Amino acid sequence: MRIYELYYLKNQQKLKKIIKAKNLNTAQTMALKQNLQIISLKELKKQSRIKISDTLFCAFFKEFALLLNAGLSIKEALNLMSENSSKHLKDAAKELSVNLNSGQSLSVAFSNLALNLNLSELSLIKMGEKTGNLAHIFSQIAELRTKLILNKKRFKKAIHYPCLVFLALFGAFLFLMFFVVPEFLDIFESLGANLPLMTQILLNIYVFLSENYLSLICVFVGFLSGFIVIYKKSVKFAFWVDLMLLKFPFFSRFILYHQNYYFFMIFSLLLQSGNALSQAFHLASSSVENKFLKEKFKQIELSLGQGLELSLAFKKAEIFDELVISLLHSAMKSGTLDLLSAKIAHFYEEKQEDFIEIFLKFLEPLMTLLVGILVLFLALGIFLPMWELSSGV
Numbered sequence: 001m002r003i004y005e006l007y008y009l010k011n012q013q014k015l016k017k018i019i020k021a022k023n024l025n026t027a028q029t030m031a032l033k034q035n036l037q038i039i040s041l042k043e044l045k046k047q048s049r050i051k052i053s054d055t056l057f058c059a060f061f062k063e064f065a066l067l068l069n070a071g072l073s074i075k076e077a078l079n080l081m082s083e084n085s086s087k088h089l090k091d092a093a094k095e096l097s098v099n100l101n102s103g104q105s106l107s108v109a110f111s112n113l114a115l116n117l118n119l120s121e122l123s124l125i126k127m128g129e130k131t132g133n134l135a136h137i138f139s140q141i142a143e144l145r146t147k148l149i150l151n152k153k154r155f156k157k158a159i160h161y162p163c164l165v166f167l168a169l170f171g172a173f174l175f176l177m178f179f180v181v182p183e184f185l186d187i188f189e190s191l192g193a194n195l196p197l198m199t200q201i202l203l204n205i206y207v208f209l210s211e212n213y214l215s216l217i218c219v220f221v222g223f224l225s226g227f228i229v230i231y232k233k234s235v236k237f238a239f240w241v242d243l244m245l246l247k248f249p250f251f252s253r254f255i256l257y258h259q260n261y262y263f264f265m266i267f268s269l270l271l272q273s274g275n276a277l278s279q280a281f282h283l284a285s286s287s288v289e290n291k292f293l294k295e296k297f298k299q300i301e302l303s304l305g306q307g308l309e310l311s312l313a314f315k316k317a318e319i320f321d322e323l324v325i326s327l328l329h330s331a332m333k334s335g336t337l338d339l340l341s342a343k344i345a346h347f348y349e350e351k352q353e354d355f356i357e358i359f360l361k362f363l364e365p366l367m368t369l370l371v372g373i374l375v376l377f378l379a380l381g382i383f384l385p386m387w388e389l390s391s392g393v
Contacts, residue, residue: 002027004043008036016102018112052088054149057115058142060089065138074106074134105129119286120266127273140269147265151258151352158254158356158363165367169374174209176378181206184382195385202381235291242291250359256319257352259288261345263297268341277337278304293319310337323347 004027006017017036021027024043031038052060060081067077078100081093092113099109107126110117117125121141128137185203188195195203209216230237246252263284270280281304285297296317303313311329314320324344331340 002043004041006031006036006041007039009039010037010103013103014039015104016099016112017104052092052115054145054152056086056088058145058149059086060092060115061138061142061145063089065135065142068135068138075100106134120270120283123275123279123283124269124273127270127275131274137273144262144265144269147349148262151261154353154356155254155258158250158359161360162363162367165371169371173374173378177206177209181382188385196380198377198381199385202378239291239295242293246290246292253355254352255290256293257348257355259290259293260320260324261348261352262287264341264345264348268338268345271338271341277310 002021002023004019004021004024006019006027008015008017008031017031019027019030019041021030024041028038028041031041063081064077067080068074072080075097078093078097082090082097092115095113096109099112100106104112106129107122110125111122121144124137124141125134128134181202185206188199188203231241232238245255266287267280267284270283271277275283278301281297281301285294285301288294288297296319300313300317303316304310308316309329310332311325314328315325324347327340327344328337331337
């Protein structure tokens with residue numbers, strides 16, 4: 001999808017709108033269907049779009065909330081941010097100010113800004129406009145994104161060590177294969193001795209890699225590129241991949257805990273902001289990224305639309321703990337769904353943290369064992385025939 005900047009005339013006033021479309025003709029058709037009087041329509045190039053990192057995103061909303069709490073108006077806060085913030089935040093504040101000055105509401109102005117706000121966050125801003133409690137909403141959005149950053153860091157921390165060890169092992173293995181094994185191969189061939197099975201396996205691996213390394217590199221790069229392209233283009237393939245990820249012990253728990261935490265946290269905030277249950281559920285479920293889990297949430301939404309009680313609809317999905325089902329049942333009876341949803345989010349957050357701690361605790365000895373196995377394999381493959389030859393002399 002491409003992004004187009006549309007300037008149009010309404011009530012003798014020049015307004016701006018961002019349109020996402022496949023091409024210019026489609027964007028023009030979309031504008032005409034909305035009966036907009038087009039002044040200009042052009043594609044925004046990648047370098048002209050304001051895109052900021054999650055860290056700067058949080059800083060933007062925290063600063064915005066702080067200035068609003070200090071009693072400044074939205075326009076005063078934006079003017080101050082455009083003067084004192086970092087370059088990226090200045091650009092975002094200026095662009096937002098331009099959107100507001102063109103007559104757009106705050107939620108629409110944010111949606112036309114390339115800050116990667118999801119539907120749930122935009123809905124929170126819209127509710128903040130109605131209630132007048134924008135400072136609190138902005139703080140909540142910053143807090144949500146901050147927790148998302150922390151979750152990403154936890155995940156990176158969990159896989160950083162095994163990836164590093166794996167790369168080191170792989171690099172050491174290739175080094176031995178291409179620089180050490182050939183030297184011993186010449187020695188073994190000159191002696192004409194019968195080689196042990198371990199050594200034969202090692203030499204066969206060397207021969208295979210030395211003859212096919214270019215083909216293997218091309219196959220790997222081609223497979224990886226094709227996988228990424230197909231995942232982005234094919235809904236069915238993406239669904240299958242996301243389903244397979246949920247079959248692996250580590251990934252399944254981490255993804256499930258993370259997605260459920262994020263859903264219930266947003267669900268709670270939307271309910272507290274005054275959204276109806278059905279609307280809050282729809283917006284919160286849009287934040288779920290895993291395609292298989294998203295389909296499960298769609299099934300829950302369908303069950304709710306058919307009149308099924310909330311806890312029963314969640315139980316039918318078969319992806320939630322019994323404790324969560326019980327809490328939802330109690331929440332519907334007591335009318336405290338917004339508060340208990342926040343507690344459920346905290347429950348999944350704690351489960352995720354505990355799981356990562358346990359995973360890291362058992363990971364180090366496991367990787368040490370793998371290193372030992374590889375070293376033993378290489379040592380036996382190279383030195384076993386030499387020991388046999390020396391003992392036979």
